[in-house]
Amino acid sequence: MSSNGIADIEAEYIDEPLLTFGNGGMHVDPKEGIARYGPWSWQPARRHPSSIRVGFIGSAETMQKAEDFYRGAAEGIAGEGPHMTFPGFRADRGFFTDLTFADQHRQVLSQTEVGTLTKLEGDRARFEGLLELLDTKLALLAESDQPPEYVVLALPDRLVKAARVVDYHDPKVGLIHRDLRRAFKARAMRYRIPTQVLLSDTPRLKQSPGQDHPAEVAWDLFTGAYFKAGGSPWAPTGLPSGTCFIGVSFYRALGSESKVIQTSLVQAFDEHGEGLVLRGHEFEWDPDKEGTRSPHLTAAMSGALIEMALDRYELELNTRPRRAVVQKTSRFWPAEAEGFREALHKRVDRFDLVSLSPTSDVRLFPESKYRHSAVPASDLGCWTSCTRPDSRSNSRTFHMAATFLHRCSSQTTMATTRLERAFCARLWS
Helix, strand or coil, X not given: CCCCCCCCXXXXXXXXXXXXXXXXXXXXXXXXHHHHHCCCCCCCCCCXXXXXXXXXXXXXXXXXXXXXXXXXXXXXXXXXXXXXXXCCEECCEECCCEEEEEEEEEEECCHHHHHHHHCCCCHHHHHHHHHHHHHHHHXXXXXXXXXXXXXXXXXXXXXXXXXXXXXXXXXXXXXEEEEHHHHHHHHHHHCCCCEEECCCCCCCCCCCCCCCCHHHHHHHHHHHHHHHCCCCCCEECCCCCCEEEEEEEEECCCCCCCCCEEEEEEEEECCCCCEEEEEEEEEECCHHHHCCCCCCCCHHHXXXXXXXXXXXXXXXXXXXXXXXXXXXXXXXXXXXXXXHHHHHHHHCCEEEEEEEEEEEEEEECCCCCCCCCEEEEECCEEEEEEEEECCCCCCEEEEEEEEEEEEEECCCCHHHHHHHHHHHHHHHC
């Protein structure tokens, strides 16, 4: 505290963490890195998809429009101003991967099918009718001799308007909100086919007023396609080897008949970003009784979650981690932390329990209208980049939102934690 009664706060910038790309090239920016060096899993060869079979579901017109866009964008799209040029998606450029198209990988929504759906009475009936129809089309694609490895859903506008979202009341569950994009992706998981929902205003190679630049759209779509096909666009740099990073979160499953039943979700990955996502336990959490909306695990559930995550991690990645870092977006309660500690002591040599949660309404506004290239930290915690529209112009103003980094248990040096904190900031921004 200074002599005039104003608190002294020391602030510093943690440099933006480097990412690794093809042939070991490094850069802080994912787009620059891919454009210069190619994706991480390309060279040296890892799980690089040399080609991706693309399938489509939609009307004859929307499927052709979508295919034309993918073919054109794969050649590359020139950037402009702050929008970086998209280098393409071909065997000889960009992601060094080819897209392949075949008539057998098209499933047409006929005019009769579309007309029947739009005439159904009630939002719920139209939503569920469309979802069942799309499920049938997905099944046909999945059962083909060489099924597509990536399916684009290109719906006609009239279907999107008729069944994009639905809200209805269930006598057992209460009010339910459903989103077609999420429901379609959930159905596609049964067939193990990655999907991309493409709206009618997305496939364009020239910028329209009020729309994102086509190069930005291509970067998002093709980076996602490469990842969904099994490739890794980039990997972290400098994270300690032999470390398993475990993220814990919670959600309420759709269709659950109880408003107080939560399900735990755990994501585990290594220093290269290779990992997996697992569904954990269901448990009761009543915010009114517990005094907080943030769910917390018992000691037994915490220990079982760690055992499950590490067992699957070792099976999938064929390695035993020497260290584990458990991250949550809420504080560890005593019993919860004790369960994690007890299980981790049995499985790894060292571990850290880290929570990341908002802690202040204070915002930092840099003079530049572009995102800062470093992550600031202060006595208030770690700060992550956010954006908001600037009402005075067409640009966006970037600010830094304070996020508290709490080390519940730590057996790691601060130098290591600083680097990992930078990656956490990138992850949660």
